[in-house]
């Protein structure tokens with residue numbers, strides 16, 4: 147998962163509030179499942195955190211696509 151930030155916030159700043167979490171296919175992949183291009187410097191979380199409080203708010207479009215891909 148990779149974070150999306152509000153406009154004007156610095157991805158490298160750990161105090162910057164996360165606007166939304168997106169699912170990406172790998173730690174180096176900046177493009178989310180929903181098609182949004184995320185900052186390569188944005189904070190990431192392991193896919194295991196999906197569905198937990200740590201992943202909120204989560205992108206609903208990524209969530210729908212991810213559910214279809216998980217066996």
Ligand SMILES: [Zn+2]
Pocket residue numbers: 167168169178179180181182205206207208209
């Ligand atoms: Zn998304």
